[in-house]
Amino acid sequence: MKMQAKVTGNGAPLVLIPGGLTGWLSWEPHAEHLSKTRKVVRVQLLHVQYGFENRTLPKDYSVKTESQALATTLDELGLKMPMDFVAWSFGAQVTLDYALDHPDQVRSLTLIEPPAFWVLRAQGPMDAEVKQIVAMLLTLHDDISEAKLEQFLCAVGFCPPGQSPRKLPQWPVWVRYRQSLRNSEAAVQHDDDPARLRAFRRPVLLVKGTDSGKFLHQIIDALATQFPKAQVVEMPGGHAPQIVSMDRFLDQLALFQAGVGN
Numbered sequence: 001m002k003m004q005a006k007v008t009g010n011g012a013p014l015v016l017i018p019g020g021l022t023g024w025l026s027w028e029p030h031a032e033h034l035s036k037t038r039k040v041v042r043v044q045l046l047h048v049q050y051g052f053e054n055r056t057l058p059k060d061y062s063v064k065t066e067s068q069a070l071a072t073t074l075d076e077l078g079l080k081m082p083m084d085f086v087a088w089s090f091g092a093q094v095t096l097d098y099a100l101d102h103p104d105q106v107r108s109l110t111l112i113e114p115p116a117f118w119v120l121r122a123q124g125p126m127d128a129e130v131k132q133i134v135a136m137l138l139t140l141h142d143d144i145s146e147a148k149l150e151q152f153l154c155a156v157g158f159c160p161p162g163q164s165p166r167k168l169p170q171w172p173v174w175v176r177y178r179q180s181l182r183n184s185e186a187a188v189q190h191d192d193d194p195a196r197l198r199a200f201r202r203p204v205l206l207v208k209g210t211d212s213g214k215f216l217h218q219i220i221d222a223l224a225t226q227f228p229k230a231q232v233v234e235m236p237g238g239h240a241p242q243i244v245s246m247d248r249f250l251d252q253l254a255l256f257q258a259g260v261g262n
Helices: 023-034 046-052 063-076 089-101 117-123 126-137 146-156 171-177 178-187 194-198 214-226 244-260
Strands: 004-008 015-016 038-043 084-089 106-112 204-210 228-234
Touching: 004 023, 015 023, 015 089, 015 106, 023 038, 023 046, 023 244, 038 046, 038 106, 046 063, 046 178, 063 089, 063 178, 084 089, 084 228, 106 117, 106 244, 117 126, 117 194, 117 214, 126 146, 126 178, 126 214, 146 171, 146 178, 194 214, 204 214, 204 244, 214 228, 228 244
Parallel strands: 015 038, 015 084, 084 106, 106 204, 204 228
Antiparallel strands: 004 038
């Protein structure tokens, strides 16, 4: 399997992997900016494509399905050199798996709040709040109702305090893409070996959003202790800091990538 891909601009390749709800739509403004100086590759996660088309995911669907599709897609595009990867949410979990499988293809890795629950499991029993989040995510299959969508959005940090996401301007778009959330079980059940994190020698930028889900910050903090070359930044925006704080994010990304070769 391979992913849909869009390529814009010229220069050193930079790959943008989206979150698991609205897919590559979320990277449009970033791609427009970055493609002025870079060859920007945007991919569409398989489950987002399936969800938007209201198709059932393959029975053997997993994080590995997505990361292998990413590898196939980049190979078919002729991109076989070390590249900069920037990935968000479930896309960051997929990209983490890809990077650990293909470290020679990675120049730098930027991960924005990946739901890599396996990193927490490796540390010991998860706390009650994280277990509650996991239980909720495991209910996201078959038809995703608007009520389940609302639950998900509040769990990851898209809901302002005391406000329903139904009141936000993004709600109609989220509703249209809500069947993409059928991937949630795969996100929870994916497992890996922390030794692979410790063996990964490429520079890693880990991004937190202020007021996002507590479990997402816990995962970032856990990853930071395992990667040999990691730095953590936090900026406003809940689970979408790269969107809400776009200028600051792009500045931080440029600074990080500029130092990769030093």
